[in-house]
Amino acid sequence: MLADTPLSQFLTETPIPYEADEVTRLIIDSHASAAFAPIAHLTVGGLRDWLMAADGAAIRAVSRGLTPEMVAAVSKLMRNQDLIAVAAKVQVVTAFRTTIGLPGRLSTRLQPNHPADDARGIATAVFDGLLHGVGDAVIGVNPASDSIAAAANLLTMLDDLRQGYEVPTQSCVLTHVTNTIALIERGAPVDLVFQSVAGSETANRGFGIDLAVLREAHQAGLSLGRGTVGQNVMYFETGQGAALSANAHHGVDQQTMEARSYGVARVFDPLLVNTVVGFIGPEYLYDGKQIIRAGLEDHFCGKLLGLPMGCDVCYTNHAEADQDDMDSLMTLLTVAGCNFLICVPGGDDVMLSYQSLSYHDALYLRATLGRRAAPEFEEWLDRMGMLEPDGGVRALTDPTSPLERRMALESAR
Amino acid sequence: MSSTKVPATDIWQALRAATPARIGLGRTGDALPLRAVLDLQLDHARARDAVHAPLDVAKLAAELAPLTVVHVRSTAPDRPTYLRRPDLGRRLAEATPLPDGQVCDVLFVIGDGLSASGVQARAAALVEACIAQLPELTIGPVVIARQARVALADEIGERLRARVTVMVIGERPGLSVADSLGMYMTFAPRVGRADSERNCISNIHDAGGLSAAQAAQTLGWLLRESLRRQLSGVDLKDDQVQLPSSSSLPLEGPP
Numbered sequence: 001m002l003a004d005t006p007l008s009q010f011l012t013e014t015p016i017p018y019e020a021d022e023v024t025r026l027i028i029d030s031h032a033s034a035a036f037a038p039i040a041h042l043t044v045g046g047l048r049d050w051l052m053a054a055d056g057a058a059i060r061a062v063s064r065g066l067t068p069e070m071v072a073a074v075s076k077l078m079r080n081q082d083l084i085a086v087a088a089k090v091q092v093v094t095a096f097r098t099t100i101g102l103p104g105r106l107s108t109r110l111q112p113n114h115p116a117d118d119a120r121g122i123a124t125a126v127f128d129g130l131l132h133g134v135g136d137a138v139i140g141v142n143p144a145s146d147s148i149a150a151a152a153n154l155l156t157m158l159d160d161l162r163q164g165y166e167v168p169t170q171s172c173v174l175t176h177v178t179n180t181i182a183l184i185e186r187g188a189p190v191d192l193v194f195q196s197v198a199g200s201e202t203a204n205r206g207f208g209i210d211l212a213v214l215r216e217a218h219q220a221g222l223s224l225g226r227g228t229v230g231q232n233v234m235y236f237e238t239g240q241g242a243a244l245s246a247n248a249h250h251g252v253d254q255q256t257m258e259a260r261s262y263g264v265a266r267v268f269d270p271l272l273v274n275t276v277v278g279f280i281g282p283e284y285l286y287d288g289k290q291i292i293r294a295g296l297e298d299h300f301c302g303k304l305l306g307l308p309m310g311c312d313v314c315y316t317n318h319a320e321a322d323q324d325d326m327d328s329l330m331t332l333l334t335v336a337g338c339n340f341l342i343c344v345p346g347g348d349d350v351m352l353s354y355q356s357l358s359y360h361d362a363l364y365l366r367a368t369l370g371r372r373a374a375p376e377f378e379e380w381l382d383r384m385g386m387l388e389p390d391g392g393v394r395a396l397t398d399p400t401s402p403l404e405r406r407m408a409l410e411s412a413r
Numbered sequence: 414m415s416s417t418k419v420p421a422t423d424i425w426q427a428l429r430a431a432t433p434a435r436i437g438l439g440r441t442g443d444a445l446p447l448r449a450v451l452d453l454q455l456d457h458a459r460a461r462d463a464v465h466a467p468l469d470v471a472k473l474a475a476e477l478a479p480l481t482v483v484h485v486r487s488t489a490p491d492r493p494t495y496l497r498r499p500d501l502g503r504r505l506a507e508a509t510p511l512p513d514g515q516v517c518d519v520l521f522v523i524g525d526g527l528s529a530s531g532v533q534a535r536a537a538a539l540v541e542a543c544i545a546q547l548p549e550l551t552i553g554p555v556v557i558a559r560q561a562r563v564a565l566a567d568e569i570g571e572r573l574r575a576r577v578t579v580m581v582i583g584e585r586p587g588l589s590v591a592d593s594l595g596m597y598m599t600f601a602p603r604v605g606r607a608d609s610e611r612n613c614i615s616n617i618h619d620a621g622g623l624s625a626a627q628a629a630q631t632l633g634w635l636l637r638e639s640l641r642r643q644l645s646g647v648d649l650k651d652d653q654v655q656l657p658s659s660s661s662l663p664l665e666g667p668p
Contacts, residue, residue, distance in 0.1 A: 112434070113434075114432050114434065115433065115616075115621070116621075118431060118432065120431040120432075121431040121432030121433075121434070122432070123431075124428045124431045124432055124434075124436055125432055125434050125436055128425075128436040128437060281585075282496045282497060283496065283497055283498070283499050286496075286497060316585060317457065317460035317461055317463075317464055317585065317586045317587070317588070317591075318464045318496055318527050318585060318586075322457065323453070323454070323457075344434070345434040345435045345436045345438075346434070346435025346436075346438055346445070346449060346453065347435070347453060348434070348435050348453065348456075348587075348588045348589070349587075350432070350433045350434045350588075350589050353585060353586070353587025353588070353589075353590070354587070355453075355457070355588065358435075358445060360438075360440065360443060360444055360445045363440070363443035363444075364443050364444065366443075367443045392443070395440045
């Protein structure tokens with residue numbers, strides 16, 4: 001029955017009413033009928049077959065004609081193999097100080113969280129990550145505190161560090177978007193504007209946001225003009241279950257709600273979007289099998305909708321999952337052409353109490369699947385004497401190596 | 414590659430004091446050295462045990478003596494169901510008997526939540542520290558609830574006619590801390606209260622978290638303000654109390 005549903009029906013029958021929800025209005029009002037034309041005659045099942053046969057350019061061309069509901073629907077008819085094969089054909093390239101999403105590349109977010117936002121502790125984790133060649137998508141801290149002053153201090157520390165070592169990357173303190181607007185107003189060195197987003201107006205209100213404040217924040221970020229090779233300034237995180245956990249899903253399944261959050265993200269030309277796939281807990285994704293499936297669905301849906309999709313490959317201790325599941329998902333996502341993955345020291349986030357990927361996992365993916373870092377960042381690694389000819393990252397074990405010594409001295413200050 | 418490369422002079426030694434994060438682990442080829450792999454697996458196993466361990470309610474009740482204790486359980490029959498169905502953990506099992514009591518100012522409910530080992534280790538001492546802060550208030554019996562989510566205290570508090578409930582509950586275990594507690598305070602408890610109508614004190618543990626004494630003091634302030642202003646939740650937020658906010662996504666926060 002799902003396979004036989006015409007795609008055009010998704011434009012007239014919305015799961016959440018147009019009148020009741022600004023996300024639905026955004027989806028319908030921004031739908032591009034010209035882009036939709038080549039697939040307008042298809043059913044959901046027909047779209048699956050079309051996607052399997054089409055090339056990447058053809059898929060990108062219809063992107064703005066696809067709605068989140070169409071994309072979520074077709075993903076339900078696709079096996080993991082299909083989700084990987086189609087996503088791997090679609091490139092979405094964005095840029096700020098690095099260029100992310102180019103063919104053959106895999107970028108990483110360095111996530112140096114600390115339970116008390118200790119600047120030295122965070123700097124130490126950043127150095128450790130840089131020595132593993134991690135951080136070309138963003139150096140992004142989740143602050144433990146909600147304080148604007150604390151966020152300003154962290155931004156200044158990260159910016160000093162970036163400039164001191166001339167690292168071509170961008171930094172971000174993942175605080176509420178209204179905090180970031182305030183930080184921009186008081187002159188803090190903001191590279192990227194972060195916000196968690198969800199797929200309905202009520203769920204977004206639960207996050208304390210609406211489309212208007214996102215537009216304001218986007219403009220504020222653009223006004224700074226801090227990017228060098230591009231001006232994609234927004235960073236969004238999402239995750240299946242966010243709307244459901246806030247009881248703001250209107251009876252709609254969690255995967256369709258997730259795709260609707262991509263419908264929100266894509267109008268802001270983000271640099272980075274990632275699903276935090278195993279974070280919310282087993283009541284939404286119970287075990288490793290569900291987490292792996294959801295990670296592939298989210299990446300596929302995001303890419304189809306034109307997003308620079310990344311993933312926080314992760315799990316909590318009350319889910320039926322372990323490192324083996326993470327190994328499988330990160331490998332599959334890299335094969336699927338995922339733009340970036342999140343890495344924390346040793347795979348253990350000591351602030352948010354969950355497991356993500358380690359810096360070493362990024363090295364494994366580079367070596368085993370031949371993926372290289374963003375070109376600007378790779379040049380920096382080379383200047384620092386850390387780049388192997390094959391794109392791998394050299395282990396710096398010589399205590400006289402200038403970079404390691406300098407970093408150690410710096411972080412010991 | 415056969416040799417494990419740990420930095421020759423371990424420059425990380427001094428830096429480890431700056432963060433509990435797993436930094437400077439070294440490399441063997443591109444991989445984590447085995448020691449770091451096994452350390453993480455052991456810590457994961459401990460955290461999993463904390464989630465799945467049953468609460469020894471008799472032992473906890475004995476530690477709480479001479480306080481009066483009432484035992485209840487949620488509608489979640491077992492751990493796997495509890496983990497899948499948060500809604501069942503928020504309602505009392507059918508026909509749960511509760512004592513007829515007087516109206517009380519404060520009712521403490523101790524729930525196993527996601528870390529029974531945290532509850533076992535420190536809930537009794539925490540509740541006693543809290544009660545010691547509240548000499549002028551009437552305190553109801555201490556309710557011990559199994560397979561409990563935070564909102565289970567709403568139904569219990571409503572039936573026991575409490576003006577405010579405090580749910581003391583085991584928090585989602587991390588690898589470094591598997592026995593942390595949280596306290597959730599709700600004014601005028603009744604079924605259907607939203608999480609935004611609660612105040613939370615989290616990260617109560619011995620490994621660099623809030624001490625029981627600190628948490629009890631914060632709770633005392635919140636309770637008096639709640640009773641004075643007849644509310645709890647986001648409207649009670651005060652700059653004097655630095656409540657930790659933990660994440661960019663909602664954790665379905667309360668376990």
